[in-house]
Amino acid sequence: MARQTRERILGTSLALFNARGEPNVSTNHIADELGISPGNLYYHFRSKDDIVEHLFARYETRLDEALLLPEGRVPDLEDIWLQLHLVFESLREYRFLYRDLVDILARNRKLKLRFARIMVRADASITALLRGLAGAGAIRASADEIRALVENILLIATFWMNFDAVRGGKTHADEVDLNRGIHQVMMLVAPFLRDAERHHLNALAATYLR
């Protein structure tokens, strides 16, 4: 049953981290929640950081899948909306990483490096997508504008959940409004769309937002 316990530790850790924030969840809490002893937990993982690193690896895999673009054709607005949804959903599943991103990465050089590389891949992926759209004539933007746009998309995607949590309302964490985040990203792109696509986007936005 080794595999099982290991798995349960990872699952429960993820759930607790997401609910209360990683810094506020001790290894004792995790063991308690599982009904196992702290000693047992440390039989399966060398340290709390070890658990975080394994969760990070899963997050990385999950996100890279979501970053894959449909091959062989220039995506349309629905494609993009869908992909954005997949990406945001991945972030939501591992939102504890984002909640305390700076602190977690500051304490662990390996993770900091890996996260930086993820950002580079995401940057490349978004850039390729926008260039494709520009090439197909769906958007009109200079190279400089695309560069700035990509960076702002990345930033908004990375910190949307924190912004939503901090902004107001929301007594309980966990209920993040991903759709509004996706909408905000789309609004970043909207000004560069041709009129036809811009109207299409507004129709889409009205459908998804509420």
Add this chain to the structure above:
Amino acid sequence: MARQTRERILGTSLALFNARGEPNVSTNHIADELGISPGNLYYHFRSKDDIVEHLFARYETRLDEALLLPEGRVPDLEDIWLQLHLVFESLREYRFLYRDLVDILARNRKLKLRFARIMVRADASITALLRGLAGAGAIRASADEIRALVENILLIATFWMNFDAVRGGKTHADEVDLNRGIHQVMMLVAPFLRDAERHHLNALAATYLR
């Protein structure tokens, strides 16, 4: 000398929080750094949270000053750039709050409320500014576009420093590139500017960015 010690505690706390992150600085560290005893520190402040709250109050005052708009005329691009610079500089001075924003606000309801109100004021301030520009014909944007734009400006301003810290390079925190953040905010507005203003902005951007 009571006043003096109190002041020194606040100053040193701010410096240490900014440098290492508030969760990584204990009251003992602060006392050590000052060459005073932990007991003395607790004579001046009830708790670590008490220190954070006092720093927060200063941050709030500082930011509200920076949010004041020049009265009586519609601001031009240079006015905006300057104001953005003042705001970003305020955030940088109290960047520890932003580094662990979600965690700090989750642990302290008073601060969470106050921060939410600050966001409301900032939102109103940016909205008024953009409406003024639209009224003067400098930008062209619908009410919906302005709403989305304001939210994205707020988000980017709030999390620019974290994004910059997490993105790559930056072995040592503290060196935040505010100019690039300001540039990213301006790029958000650029697509809505009339041609004349857009070119003006590009010239400004080239000057300030490097």
Add this chain to the structure above:
DNA sequence: GTCTATATAGGGATAGAC
């Protein structure tokens, strides 16, 4: 694999002498 017991370290915070 899992437990109990424990080592070790550090945090926040207070009491009471000076």
Add this chain to the structure above:
DNA sequence: GTCTATCCCTATATAGAC
């Protein structure tokens, strides 16, 4: 106002029995 001494608690992590 300031210090020393200390309390209490919780966190990570390990040793060794079962």
